[in-house]
Amino acid sequence: MSRLSDLYKAMETLRKEGVSTDDLEQKVGELEEEIIKKEILPVVTETIAPALKQVQRELVLVVDYIPNNPISVHLSRKTNITELLDAKIMEIDPQAEHKEGKKHEKPIERLNGKSLLKVTFPDGTVIADKKAKVTFAETIKRIGLMKVRNLGISFCHVPLVSNTLDKKYGNAQIPVGDGLYVMTHSSTHDKKKQLDKISQELGCALIVEEFTPVNKSIRRPVINEDASRWNLPIKIQFQCYLEDKKTESTAKSYSSTLDNAVRNWINKQVDEHADSVFSYTSSEDVRLCIEMLNASADYVAENDRKHHSMSAALNQYLRFIEEWESRRRE
Numbered sequence: 001m002s003r004l005s006d007l008y009k010a011m012e013t014l015r016k017e018g019v020s021t022d023d024l025e026q027k028v029g030e031l032e033e034e035i036i037k038k039e040i041l042p043v044v045t046e047t048i049a050p051a052l053k054q055v056q057r058e059l060v061l062v063v064d065y066i067p068n069n070p071i072s073v074h075l076s077r078k079t080n081i082t083e084l085l086d087a088k089i090m091e092i093d094p095q096a097e098h099k100e101g102k103k104h105e106k107p108i109e110r111l112n113g114k115s116l117l118k119v120t121f122p123d124g125t126v127i128a129d130k131k132a133k134v135t136f137a138e139t140i141k142r143i144g145l146m147k148v149r150n151l152g153i154s155f156c157h158v159p160l161v162s163n164t165l166d167k168k169y170g171n172a173q174i175p176v177g178d179g180l181y182v183m184t185h186s187s188t189h190d191k192k193k194q195l196d197k198i199s200q201e202l203g204c205a206l207i208v209e210e211f212t213p214v215n216k217s218i219r220r221p222v223i224n225e226d227a228s229r230w231n232l233p234i235k236i237q238f239q240c241y242l243e244d245k246k247t248e249s250t251a252k253s254y255s256s257t258l259d260n261a262v263r264n265w266i267n268k269q270v271d272e273h274a275d276s277v278f279s280y281t282s283s284e285d286v287r288l289c290i291e292m293l294n295a296s297a298d299y300v301a302e303n304d305r306k307h308h309s310m311s312a313a314l315n316q317y318l319r320f321i322e323e324w325e326s327r328r329r330e
Helices: 001-017 022-052 132-143 146-149 188-203 236-243 246-270 284-294 297-305 309-329
Strands: 061-066 071-075 116-120 173-177 180-183 207-211
Touching: 001 022, 116 132, 116 188, 132 146, 132 173, 132 180, 132 188, 146 180, 146 188, 188 207, 188 297, 236 246, 236 309, 246 284, 246 297, 246 309, 284 297, 284 309, 297 309
Parallel strands: none
Antiparallel strands: 061 071, 116 207, 173 180
């Protein structure tokens, strides 16, 4: 409480001097809310909840606090506090429990070709930011943060609209005001599915579109027609590389994945003339190939369904090519 007292004193001093206290008032407001959440709410819950158990109908109690005056309590039968007054929800979302799952290979950072979102509202308003997560968060804000929060939707065990930064996914939670955050740790394809679900449940009649922006500066990866003339076929060299670094079963799994699952996607999404990922023998071309695959919502969804086995195998192939290039330069 000493910090809050110091802020109160500083504000009083500045007011007397006729100096603006806007910045201090914002800090005081944030600190007051933190104290209410962490110190006052637990006490209120512990003392009031047992007494309210005998009341069987829903209600809202509003505590009116004015310093140095008696506390007054107002009752309403309307159960949505945001419809009654300009109020913030003060309860704290509990931290989600995250189990330590299998760690996947670090995904390749995509520089181009990311799929984006375009959301059209019934009144013609369009939200289509250059980042899908921003479009996602702004759409939820326009629909109504509390409306979406009350749907109880979560992702990775974290509420879609939360007032708590998650320990694991906090970096993916976008602040949207009033102490609330929108969870954006999901693929563009999953964001579209979430918005479709919200639209259906709230009757918003949104048109949610996922698309890949056209960027003519992105070239296609070049097929190496001479790949088969290496000292050993590229596929065999890659298998030897894996066997030196992985267990036999893992090496076979990666090789099989590239041979089967990935081959069809490369033919369909990258170049119909490509025999497989082994058609690309420079790190730049492999990166472009991976980039183009990641721009496909269908590929991303299938990769998720296969627990990222396809992207893990592709990443291994890229590392193999990078090491081979490095040895050539030495």
